[in-house]
Amino acid sequence: MSYANYLAFDIGGTSIKYGLIDSDKHLTYLGKLDTLKNKDNAIINQIINKTTELINQHSISGIGISTAGIVDPLLGKILFAGPTIPNYQGTELKQTLEDKFSLPVMVENDVNSALLGExxxxxxxxxSDIYCVALGTGIGGAHYNHGRLRRGHFGQANSIGYLQTSLNGTKDYEQAASTLSLEAKLKIYFNTSVPDAFEIAKTHSNPAIEDIINNWMKMVAYGIVQIILIADPELIVLGGGVSQQGDFLLEHINQYVSEALPDQFYQTKMVIAQSFNDAALYGAVYNFYQI
Known part of the structure; x- marks a missing residue:
């Protein structure tokens, strides 16, 4: 039997990632399941089945879960879930798994988990004062301030995808600046992928595609300006798959943010996430390392 401290899950609308993380914070095992349609508790049964399998092979001292949706972190319960995972609201992950396996279980929202992983x-x-912006199918935010996640009075803080980008409320930040919105526009006009479009923009070989990429990055910067003015964080971490565009993405967004703000208001440092797709797994077990 090999040794692993913690079992981490990252539950998304299309897949469930899982991994084993040891006492030195090394990801020693990684796997992925397709997320089943959530009928008759299908998702929690997937978690139970995989946990049972891994507990028979490894020594596990705790389970951490990163998940889509609004989470009650004390109860480990899904308070709200959008259409991505139907019938998910009300799922009691913590209680169910603790009763089943007699192990401590931590449950956290996926963007909060990504921040904690970083x-x-x-x-x-x-x-010590960190804001995470996750750019993907949607846009999510998370704020860590001097040892605590800032959740807001009703637990809905940092739902930045709903920031308004038009005066009449017809378009929000997610509709304007998610990777999904960029992908849709590129397919309509050029039938090209987001990574390919970025490569074209870097070479300046197609002005029309370059304009779409630049305008999208300006919209990303628009939301970051609002975050800086409201939260004034020490650090902003840009995450999500598109963050793999690295310095090109970072330099342009930094430029557009600095153009929109007076110098004294832009002291925040901005970086690209380092853990990429594994950040939420690490964040799911973050609190075990603080005990």
Missing amino acids: KLVGAAQAY
Whole structure:
């Protein structure tokens, strides 16, 4: 039997990632399941079945879960879930798994988990006031301030995808600046992928595609300006698959943010996430390392 401290899950609308993370914070095992249609508790049964399998092979001392949706972190319960995972609201992950396996279970929202993962092993280790912007199918935010996640009075803080980008409320930040919105526009006009479009923009070989990429990055910067003015964080971490565009993405967004703000208001440092797709797994077990 091999040794692993913690079992981490990252539950999304299309897949469930899982991994084993040891006492030195190394990801020693990684796997993925397709997320089943959530009928008759299908998702929690997937978690139970995989946990049972891994507990028979490894020594596990705790389970951490990163999940889509609004989470009650004390109860480990899904308070709200959008259409991505039907019938998910009300799912009691913590209680069910603790009763089944007699192990401590931590449950956290996926963007909060991504931020905590960067704090544990990634780009945010040296910082105490951190904001994470996750760019993907949607847009999510998370704020860590001096040892605590800032959740807001009703637990709905940092739902930045709903920031309004038009005066009449017809378009929000997610509709304007998610990777999904960029992908849709590129397919309509050019039938090209987001990574390919970025490569074209870097070479200046197609002005029309370059304009779409630049305008999208300006919309991303628009939301970051609002975050800086409201939260004034020490560090902003850009995450999500598109963050793999690295310095090109970072330099342009930095430029557009600095153009929109007076110098004294833009002291926040901005970086690209280091852990990429594994950040939420690390963040799911973050609190076990604080005990």
